[in-house]
Structures are given as structure tokens and as C-alpha cells.
Amino acid sequence: MNPASSASCPASVKISGYFGCNTFDDRAMREKLPKDVHKAFREFQRKGLPLTPDIARSVAHGMKEWAMEMGATHFTHWFLPMTGATAEKHDAFITWDGPGAVIERFSGSQLIQGEPDASSFPSGGLRATFEARGYTAWDPASPAFLVEGPGGKTLCIPTAFVGYHGEALDHKVPLLRSMEALSKAAVAALAHFGVTTARVTAQCGAEQEYFLVDLKLALQRPDLLFASRSLLGARPPKGQEMEDHYFGSIKDRVLGFMRDVEVECYKVGIPAKTRHNEVAPNQFEIAPIFESANLASDHNQLLMEILKRTAEKHGLLCLLHEKPFAGVNGSGKHVNWSLATEEGKNLLEPGRTPEQNLQFLFFLSAALRAIHRHGGLLRAAIASAGNDHRLGANEAPPAIMSAFLGGQLNHVLEAIECGNAADASEKRLLDFGLARLPQVVKDATDRNRTSPFAFTGNKFEFRAVGSSQPIAFPLTLINAAAAEAIQELTQELEAELAQGKELNLAALTVIRKTVIDTKVIRFEGNGYADAWREEAERRGLPHARDTVAALGSFEQSDSRDLVVNLGILTAEEWEARIHIRHEQYQKTLAIEAQVLREMAETMAIPALLEDLRLRAEALKALAAVGIELSPALRGALAAQAQLVGQAQEQLVALKAAMVFAESVTDLHDRTRAFGTAVKQTQEVLRDLLDQAEKDCAAKLWPMPVYRELLAPLI
Numbered sequence: 001m002n003p004a005s006s007a008s009c010p011a012s013v014k015i016s017g018y019f020g021c022n023t024f025d026d027r028a029m030r031e032k033l034p035k036d037v038h039k040a041f042r043e044f045q046r047k048g049l050p051l052t053p054d055i056a057r058s059v060a061h062g063m064k065e066w067a068m069e070m071g072a073t074h075f076t077h078w079f080l081p082m083t084g085a086t087a088e089k090h091d092a093f094i095t096w097d098g099p100g101a102v103i104e105r106f107s108g109s110q111l112i113q114g115e116p117d118a119s120s121f122p123s124g125g126l127r128a129t130f131e132a133r134g135y136t137a138w139d140p141a142s143p144a145f146l147v148e149g150p151g152g153k154t155l156c157i158p159t160a161f162v163g164y165h166g167e168a169l170d171h172k173v174p175l176l177r178s179m180e181a182l183s184k185a186a187v188a189a190l191a192h193f194g195v196t197t198a199r200v201t202a203q204c205g206a207e208q209e210y211f212l213v214d215l216k217l218a219l220q221r222p223d224l225l226f227a228s229r230s231l232l233g234a235r236p237p238k239g240q241e242m243e244d245h246y247f248g249s250i251k252d253r254v255l256g257f258m259r260d261v262e263v264e265c266y267k268v269g270i271p272a273k274t275r276h277n278e279v280a281p282n283q284f285e286i287a288p289i290f291e292s293a294n295l296a297s298d299h300n301q302l303l304m305e306i307l308k309r310t311a312e313k314h315g316l317l318c319l320l321h322e323k324p325f326a327g328v329n330g331s332g333k334h335v336n337w338s339l340a341t342e343e344g345k346n347l348l349e350p351g352r353t354p355e356q357n358l359q360f361l362f363f364l365s366a367a368l369r370a371i372h373r374h375g376g377l378l379r380a381a382i383a384s385a386g387n388d389h390r391l392g393a394n395e396a397p398p399a400i401m402s403a404f405l406g407g408q409l410n411h412v413l414e415a416i417e418c419g420n421a422a423d424a425s426e427k428r429l430l431d432f433g434l435a436r437l438p439q440v441v442k443d444a445t446d447r448n449r450t451s452p453f454a455f456t457g458n459k460f461e462f463r464a465v466g467s468s469q470p471i472a473f474p475l476t477l478i479n480a481a482a483a484e485a486i487q488e489l490t491q492e493l494e495a496e497l498a499q500g501k502e503l504n505l506a507a508l509t510v511i512r513k514t515v516i517d518t519k520v521i522r523f524e525g526n527g528y529a530d531a532w533r534e535e536a537e538r539r540g541l542p543h544a545r546d547t548v549a550a551l552g553s554f555e556q557s558d559s560r561d562l563v564v565n566l567g568i569l570t571a572e573e574w575e576a577r578i579h580i581r582h583e584q585y586q587k588t589l590a591i592e593a594q595v596l597r598e599m600a601e602t603m604a605i606p607a608l609l610e611d612l613r614l615r616a617e618a619l620k621a622l623a624a625v626g627i628e629l630s631p632a633l634r635g636a637l638a639a640q641a642q643l644v645g646q647a648q649e650q651l652v653a654l655k656a657a658m659v660f661a662e663s664v665t666d667l668h669d670r671t672r673a674f675g676t677a678v679k680q681t682q683e684v685l686r687d688l689l690d691q692a693e694k695d696c697a698a699k700l701w702p703m704p705v706y707r708e709l710l711a712p713l714i
Contacts (some may be wrong), residue, residue, distance in 0.1 A: 020269040022070070022146040022153075024063050032062035045140050046198070046342075048180070057108035063144060064093060064106035067155040070146055075106065077114035077136035078156040080171045081121040082580050084470050086301050087161075089116055090154055111157065112138050118163045122583070124576025126167045133164040139172065142298045145268040158298050167573060171472035174568050175294055178202075178479035181566040185486040186339060186347065186363075192493055192503065193359045197341040202479050203459075204296035206471050207287040209278055209331035210307055211319040212254065212713060217704040218317035223595050228321040228468070229386070231596040231682075232604060234690040235327040236706040239281060246279045253713045254284065257314045261286065264306045270299045279395070280328035281710040290336065290459075293479070297472040300333075304468075316713070320468040323389030325706060326690075330390035331467035337478055338459035339363065349458040350409070358507045361416070365514035366489050367460060368403060370481035371453050372518040374562065375401030376542040376553035378452075378481070379464075381474045383550035383581070385588040387466035392528075392545070397452040397464045399550070400536045400543045402523040404451035410524060413515045416508065450527030480562050489514065547585050548675035554578045582671045586661075589674040593658050593682050600651050603702040604689050608644045611696045612637065636695070643692045650685040657681045 020027070029038050037058040044051050051059070067075070076088040091110075097103035118127045118134025127134070142158035161170035168174055179202050186200035218224045223231040240246075250258065258275045265272040271289040278285050286307075288299065304320055311318035323330035339347040348364065351357045371378065379401050390396040405413070452464040465474050489510055496506035520539040525532060536543060544550035553559055555578065563569040569577070615637050619629055661673035693701060 015266050019266045019271075020143075022148070022267040023269040024066055024144040024155075025269060028066050029059075029062065032066045033058060037062075041140070048141075048199075051112070051140065053108060056112050060106050060108040060111035063111065063155070064104070067144075067146065067153070068093065068104060070153060072146055072153040072155045074152075075110075075155040075157060077116070077138075077159040079116075079136050079159045079161040080297075080301055080470060080472065081161055081169060082124075082171065082577070083122060084468070084584075086305065087116070087121070088154075088156065089114070114159065116161070118161075118169060121161075121169060122580045123163070123167075123169055124579035124583075126169065126572065126576045127163050131164065134161065134169060135164075136161050139176070139294070141176075141292070142295055143269060145302075147268075167576075168569065171297070171470050171476070172294065174476045174563070174573075175297060175472045175479075177568040178476040178483065178566070179293060181568060182339070182479045182483040182486070185483040185490065189362065189366075189486050189490045189493075190341070190347075190359070192490070192497070192507075193362070195341065195345075195359070197343060197345075199342045200347065201340050201342070202293040202475065202482075203290045203338045203340050203346075204293040204471065204475060205288055205290040205336040205459075206296055206300045206465075207274075207285055207334040207336070208300065208303060208307075209283060209285045209333065209467050211280070211283050211321075211324050211331065212257070212311060213282065213317045213319060213324075213709055214713065215312065215315045215317045217708055221703050221709075222599055223592075224317065224319065224324070226595050227592045228319055229324045229592075230326070230706070230709070231592060232599060232686060232689050232693070232703075233326060233706045233709075234693045236710055239328045239710065240279055243279075245277050245281055245283070248277045250275075250277060251712060251714055253314070257310060257316060258284070258286070260313070261306055261310045264310060265303060268302060268306075270303055270306075272303075278329070278331075280325070280330075282713060283329065283331065290338070293337075293475050297470065297475060300471050322384070322386035322466040322468060325710065327706075328710070329395035332390065332396055332463060333465045333467045333469065333471060335462040335465045335471050335474055335478075336456070336459045337462060337475070339482075346458050348455075348460070358504060358511070361412075361511050362489060362493075362507060363486070364409075364455075365511045365518070366482055366485040368518040368521065369485040369489070369514055370478070371401060371403050372521045373485070374477070374481040374559070375521065376544065376550075376556070377477055377559045377562070378462075378474070379542065379544050380550045380553040380559075380581075381477045382462075382465045382469065383544070383547040383585075384466055384469060385547060385585050385592075386468060387464075388546045390466075391464060397450055398527045398532070398543075399464075399545055400527070400533065400541055401452050402521050402527065402536070402541065403460075404454040404524060405522060406455060407524070409455065410522065413522075416512050417515050417519070419512070451523070452527075476568065477563075480566055480568050483566055484562055546675060548672055551578070551581055551585070551671065554581065579667065582667050586670055586674045589678050589682075590658070590662070593654060593678050596682055596685065597651065597654055597658070599703075600647065600685060600689060604693070605644065605647060605651070607700045607702050608640070608647075608689075608692050608696055611700050612641055612644065614697070614700075615640075640692060640695050643688055647685060647688040647692060650681065650688055654678070654681045654685055 037055060040055050041059060044055065074090040074092050076090045078086060078088050081087050093104040093106055094102040095105045114136040116134055116136060117132045119129050119132040136159035139158045139160055144155060144157045146153045147156055160172045162173060163169050182202055183200045187197060190197060213224065221230065223229065262272050271291065272286055273289050274287040276285055307318045348360065350360050379399060392398045452462065454461045454463060462474060462478065465471060492510045493506055496509050520541065523532065544553065560571060560574050563574055564571050619633060619637065623629060657677040661670060661678050664670040664673045
């Protein structure tokens with residue numbers, strides 16, 4: 001789609017000419033709001049204060065006028081319940097204006113508050129079926145935007161979602177609370193370094209990986225449609241072995257899709273920056289520029305919707321599952337995280353001389369303490385049935401939470417540990433040995449793709465987040481852990497200052513102690529190596545190998561105390577989220593097992609039996625005319641028959657495992673039942689059917705195979 005073809009946006013091929021044209025951003029507000037209202041709104045927004053009724057009414061009127069001029073007929077409160085997907089209920093801009101007549105109207109109260117059914121979304125017991133009332137509340141920090149549909153446009157107003165008594169029922173409320181807690185802690189710490197700022201904001205840039213599959217082929221695969229991953233499928237002759245897909249030239253069909261995705265992103269203000277081929281066949285990535293964490297969260301949810309919607313227009317299916325295809329890399333969502341003052345100063349920017357930048361080292365130490373103390377919790381934050389398939393493989397970080405800093409910073413911290421200040425500020429140049437090529441300045445750190453938390457110059461990259469997961473929950477816990485660590489380090493700094501020490505000495509004392517205490521989580525080597533697993537165990541680092549093990553971290557008192565003491569979640573809200581995570585894991589595996597059962601029973605095994613029948617008849621016919629059959633032919637038929645028989649037996653075992661798991665009443669035991677009996681039986685059945693698929697006649701196999709699904713999209 002050419003941006004110039006949209007009647008609602010500026011006719012410009014320059015991104016800057018139409019960026020944000022479908023958002024009620026500051027530019028639109030300046031045009032539609034009275035100057036005093038616009039100024040007051042910005043002030044309320046900057047201070048994080050609730051709007052007055054008069055300001056809300058004026059903003060609502062201006063927003064309605066703008067939206068209707070852009071072609072909108074309906075509005076919706078757009079929110080993120082704990083399903084992981086977005087939710088919306090559309091209302092028209094009309095109300096009665098006398099008998100039989102309507103008028104377009106949108107009030108301040110409609111802008112600020114909506115009322116969806118709170119019992120129809122996951123609540124973890126916070127809401128019962130008969131307790132239906134819930135509320136959505138406008139988040140002024142996230143601009144309203146327009147979504148274009150086949151019949152017009154809808155005004156989407158980002159909102160928080162709470163229950164009748166104010167219980168947080170979404171991902172936005174705890175994220176906003178964590179950002180407030182982090183800001184408060186960081187502002188107090190900065191005051192000791194002579195920095196005055198009104199607010200510190202958690203910043204995020206989330207890289208999004210995804211797969212594309214031809215839609216006609218995908219529609220023939222129940223597993224892709226209902227489980228978002230292939231539950232059957234033998235590996236193709238060529239996958240990613242040649243390493244030729246990563247950063248390869250982008251095929252025209254895919255490039256057209258990417259271009260349309262970017263246009264839709266730019267129109268709603270998503271700062272999409274990078275696009276490229278990823279490692280696996282038909283795997284790709286899109287990455288944005290950094291923005292505030294709450295806005296990055298909203299934008300990532302919107303991006304996933306845009307990817308799926310645009311793919312269908314191009315005859316494609318976008319798969320956001322962490323492991324759509326066995327044997328090739330899965331997809332992650334690298335959540336880059338940093339801190340910035342209101343004036344735009346990055347607190348994780350080392351500067352030219354990081355060993356002398358006490359402020360940077362202070363916040364770096366706080367981040368290390370956060371990862372060290374709550375590594376198990378951060379592992380649990382990204383635990384899911386889908387992510388279990390990729391964590392620890394040679395495509396994603398291991399499930400052991402560690403931090404990579406790079407040689408330069410490690411040199412600095414080791415020197416501090418020994419009581420010295422190292423000079424690590426010199427630039428290092430790469431010499432290519434070719435006169436015609438310019439010298440390239442090396443970064444302060446190398447890249448370590450095997451590290452869950454890698455420091456990449458001026459930010460931490462949490463590489464373990466799954467591609468389908470909302471980033472709000474991991475961000476909430478990173479913010480919370482960092483806020484707690486900053487608070488503690490500030491208190492320790494104040495104690496040192498109270499003893500009469502000058503700032504530099506006091507800060508170095510606190511930093512040195514933290515560097516020593518957190519040394520066990522710093523690891524610069526290969527996170528995939530068996531030696532690291534053994535070393536991590538000696539260091540006492542938690543290693544939850546799957547979701548069943550990881551969810552136990554939620555139960556620990558220090559995890560609950562972290563979010564409760566900072567006011568991010570109440571104890572009841574925390575328990576509800578634990579309950580929901582267990583239920584989501586169980587339901588995911590139950591759906592996968594049921595889909596696999598159906599595919600095996602109605603598609604795969606009947607096809608294999610028909611293949612056996614035809615082969616047997618062929619051999620019988622050959623023998624009848626006196627052709628001597630080789631033992632290899634008879635052996636192949638017998639081996640295939642044995643595989644089908646074993647698959648049928650395993651299918652019976654899968655049904656029994658499902659019945660058993662469904663009968664377990666205790667929440668935690670039920671999770672274990674699905675994570676062991678059901679999951680393991682399912683994996684064995686798949687392996688048998690995948691082996692049998694390789695020998696089945698291609699014309700008989702009832703679904704597209706990997707060879708077709710992973711073929712280049714041309």
C-alpha cells in the first residue's frame with residue numbers, strides 16, 4: 001500500500017510526512033484543543049495527575065471531532081486483559097436527539113471510563129461469574145489511534161482494565177505502577193549525584209520475530225490454525241543448515257508485506273526501524289526505536305495485530321508462536337530496557353570513561369542486583385508452553401539467568417572489586433588490512449547471543465522473552481526488581497554519607513560491595529555449553545528448565561513481597577496471576593493434545609494405513625506374477641507397519657494421559673500432570689508419526705509438509 005493512497009493521511013512518500021497521522025498525538029491536539037486546554041493537558045500528563053472533568057470534556061470533544069473528520073464512526077476502549085491479546089468493544093458516536101433522530105456525541109465520561117464484562121476475562125478468582133462489573137480507564141500517556149477497517153475507521157482509546165473494587169485485571173495497571181515505583185526510586189538516587197529531574201522513565205525497544213506461511217497451505221493444517229505451531233512434521237531436506245537465510249535478500253512478496261506493515265505502523269505512530277530475514281526459513285524480524293515502556297508495550301501489542309491482519313491481505317499466515325516448526329530456530333522478542341530522565345539522559349550510558357562515571361556504575365550495579373536477587377522470578381516471567389521449546393537450545397538464551405557485560409565493563413568492575421579504578425576509556429580500532437576500507441571503532445562490548453541479560457552499550461537486552469508474549473509483564477518485573485535495588489543502594493549510600501564520607505568514596509564503597517555480591521551472575525562465555533550449566537549450579541544460580549519448574553518462583557515470598565511492598569500488585573492480585581499462569585499452561589497443552597489427537601486419528605494414521613494397503617497390494621500383485629520380492633521391500637513394509645502400530649498405541653496412551661490430567665483437581669498437580677504425562681506422550685506420538693511420514697506416499701499424506709511450508713515465499 002502506498003501511503004499517498006490513503007485519503008486520511010498526508011500524500012507523502014516520506015515517512016516523516018505521514019508518521020502518526022492516525023493518532024491523536026500532540027500535533028493533533030494542538031489543532032483541535034483550545035490553547036489553555038492543551039497546555040493544561042500536557043501539564044497533567046507530565047506530572048501524572050488525573051484530569052479534571054472540564055479538561056476531560058474538552059479533550060473528548062476535540063478527539064471526537066478529529067476522529068470523525070478522519071472518517072471514524074465508532075470508538076472503543078482498547079485494553080490488554082490477561083489473555084495476552086487485546087480486547088475492544090465498539091460503540092457508535094451517536095445518542096438520541098429527539099424522537100427518531102440521533103446526533104454524534106462523545107462525552108468526557110465516555111472517554112475516561114468504560115464498562116466491559118469483568119467476569120468473561122481471566123481474573124484468577126478476583127471476579128466470579130456472577131460478579132460481572134468491571135471498568136476501563138483511559139491512559140492519557142498512550143495516544144488514541146484509528147484502526148482502518150473495510151467499512152470505515154474506529155477510534156481506539158488505550159485504557160487500563162480493573163474490576164468493580166479496583167482490582168487490576170490487565171497488564172497495563174501493574175506496568176504503570178512499576179514505572180512509578182522505578183521513577184520514584186531513581187529520582188531520589190539521582191539527587192545524590194546532583195541531578196534534579198521530575199521523572200525517570202523505563203525505556204523499551206522490543207524486537208519482534210515471526211514466521212510467514214502461505215495461507216492456502218496453512219488452512220490445510222489444523223495445528224497451525226488452532227495451536228499456532230506444527231504438531232506434526234518431518235524435517236525437510238534443507239532447513240537452516242546453509243545459514244543463507246539470515247540477513248539474506250528479501251523476496252518481493254515478503255518485502256511487499258513488510259512495506260505494508262511499516263506503513264500501517266507509521267500511521268499509528270509505531271516507530272518501526274529495522275526489517276530483515278531471520279535465521280530460519282520464512283522467519284523475519286521487525287524492530288522499533290526506543291520509547292517509554294508503557295507505550296512500547298501498547299505498540300508491541302498493536303504491532304502483532306498489524307502483522308497478522310496484513311499477512312492475511314497478502315495471502316499469508318503470520319505465526320507468532322515461539323516454535324512453529326521443529327528442527328529450525330524458534331522466535332523470540334528481545335526486550336531492550338534502559339532508564340532515561342525527563343530531559344532524555346540515558347542512565348545506562350557509560351560515557352567516555354565508565355570507570356569514572358559513578359552515576360552510571362551506581363545504576364549498573366542496581367541492575368545487576370535486580371537480576372541476581374530475582375533471577376528466578378524473571379525466568380518465571382517469560383515461562384510458557386511455547387517458550388519451553390526454545391529456551392536453552394542453540395537459538396535462544398538458556399533458562400539460567402545471567403548477565404553479560406563485555407570485556408571492558410568487566411575489566412572496570414574487577415578493578416573496582418580490587419579497590420582500583422581502571423582506565424577503560426580508550427577507543428579500539430579494527431584493522432581490516434585493506435587500505436581502501438575505513439577504520440571501524442569497536443563497541444565497548446561484544447555481543448553474546450547466549451546471554452539472557454546482555455548489556456549492549458547503553459541498555460540491557462532481555463533476550464529470553466517469547467515472541468507471542470505481551471512484554472508488559474516481563475517489563476513490570478524488571479522495573480520492580482530495579483526499583484527495589486535502587487532503593488536499597490540509595491539507602492546504603494545515605495548510610496555511608498552519614499558517616500562523613502565524601503560522595504565519590506561513599507558511592508564507590510556501595511558499588512564495590514554490590515559488584516562483589518553479584519559477581520556470580522556475571523558470565524562472559526558460551527551459555528549453551530554443558531560446562532556453564534555445571535558452573536551455574538556450583539554458583540547456586542536457579543535453573544528452571546521448563547514452565548512447570550519456573551512457576552514455582554512465583555510462590556516464593558521474596559517474589560510476592562517485591563510487588564506487594566512496592567505497591568505494584570496486592571497479594572490477591574499476585575495470587576490471581578499465579579493462578580492464571582497455571583491455567584494458561586494447562587489449557588495450551590490441552591488444546592495441543594486434542595488437536596494432535598484429532599490429526600493423528602482422522603488424518604495421519606488413516607493415510608498411513610492406506611499407504612500400507614496399497615503397498616501390500618502392490619507386493620502381492622508382483623508376487624502373483626512370479627516376480628521375486630527382495631527382503632528389503634518386505635522389510636520396509638513391515639517396518640512401516642510397526643511404526644503405525646506403535647503410533648496407534650501411543651495415541652491410546654495420549655488419550656489416557658489427557659483423561660488423567662483433566663481429572664486432577666489441585667492446581668499445581670494438574671500443571672505437573674500436563675507438563676509430564678500429556679507433554680511427554682504427545683512428543684513420543686509426534687516422533688513416531690514424523691518417522692512414518694517420511695516413508696508415506698506423498699500423494700496420500702493429507703496435509704502440507706515442511707518442504708512446502710518452509711519453501712521460499714515467491
